Amino acid sequence: MMGEMHVPARSRARKTTAKTADTVATVVLWALALVCLAVLGSIIGYILVKGLAVVFDPKFILGKPQAINAGGGILPFLLSSIYLTLLTMVIIMPIGVGAAIYMAEFAGESRITRLVRFGADSLATVPSIVFGLFGLALFVVAFGMGPCLMAGALTLALLNLPAVMRTSEEALRAVPASYREASLGLGASRWQTIRKVVLPSAVPGITTGGILTIGRILGESAALVFTMPLFATKAPTSLFSGGAAIAPNLWYTLTEAITPDAQRIAQGEAAALVILILALNLVARFLAHRYQARQGMVG
């Protein structure tokens, strides 16, 4: 107790206040994090509790959809969603990353690049139903594709391109200037530097953007309402054939379907969708980690 007597009262009070503030802040932030986790957990939990039993029925997961009778399956929807995701990513990644390379490495800062960036950011906030209507007008009607896999993929590509471009651009910008200097200082050209140093270093950031995009594609329904069939008994057999993706079909099943077990199918579809998104995320993350390890990017 003797030691404390030398501490001036005011200073001691200030110390106590700071300590209290620290504790309060810690508790509040913890609570907020818990709220987020609880919301997430309860949604996923609800979906899985309702749907897991349905999903694990092989007749459901591997079966053929039924338009009128009960007992339909969802395999064609799952396949359609996977095809749709792959096709959209194949369209989107080269264009998005290419545009990002131009924006980050070549365009410099000018009124035009600011305009492009502003345009991309604005476009990213446009509701997806608007893209759906645009896709209907352009791909389905004007190009005469009809509702099909390609029309859906192109619409989703338009919808997600701005985000892919911007996240890739940020990933490229985050590559330290010292890497570029080292490469150029060794006599590499600008393009060699981008290809061999900048782009590989940005791969983790670009992948993260890609994974988010995969989730958005799988979960998107509004943009597909007019551009792909909402119900089909078969998965697409070509780029321009129909086939219904699982998310828009989920909406269709709950609102339009006349099968007696629509409720059960919807629950199963929701669970299957969640599991599919998680699975694709894990695969993408695994591939990104392996790439980083192979490249020697992590110590």
Add this chain to the structure above:
Amino acid sequence: MQTDVEGKSVAARPLATPEPQHGRYMISIRDLDLFYGDFKALEDINVDVEHNRITAFIGPSGCGKSSVLRSINRLNDLVKGARVEGQVFLDGEDIYGHGYDVVELRKRVGMVFQRPNPFPKSIYDNVAYGPRIFGVRDRAELDQVVEESLVRAALWDEVKGKLKQSAIALSGGQQQRLCIARVLAVEPEGILLDEPCAALDPIATQRIEDLLQELKKTYTIVIVTHNMQQAARLSDYTAFFMIENQGDPGRIVEFGPTNTIFTTPEDERTERYITGRFG
């Protein structure tokens, strides 16, 4: 009378010779001015860099030492608004002359930076980077270049068993020697080092200094340093840079053999700086 590094008597050479002598000097900088936009960062820089010697640039922070270094292999080209007047001769050829091959220049004169900046790749891929850029594909040839460069950079023994591991996992001093090995792999004639030990502890610094003493037998070295003991220990020639007033361009106050600069400097400002009375 003063003596140069070999102990022979030479005439005092406070500033560079007026006409570049191509045999003796690898790099001759003549009347170099450097601008960043409207700001004049350097004025009237004249330096001769002798073959197989270590030339040190010393002076207070922000006086343009690094800028001179960066203009020797034209890394300033990358800085928006940077502009150079005057000449920099590499073996008699003006590197700012029309049509000069910058890639060839950077291959001949490599750069090591203040903070170790290995690529986020394996140790092997870091060293092999330059040769691969210049088209070496043969595995055996790459293996040999990587080993030789690491040996010369005094890093081989520490990393020979883990060439596939990430360079990021190395210590700061090892990373800096790796960066030197990476430069050596493109077989340069000159090496520019921009405060290579600024981010290193004394032991790692000592290793780099020993390495540079060894390397000067084969290479011509220019080093920017804040550490005057380092310049005194290491270099054969020293250029002392200064800015007179805030906003003025950096100038060379005195340039000559290191022992002259550190024992009998001609300029009072040099003496004040090396005895630690300002800067």
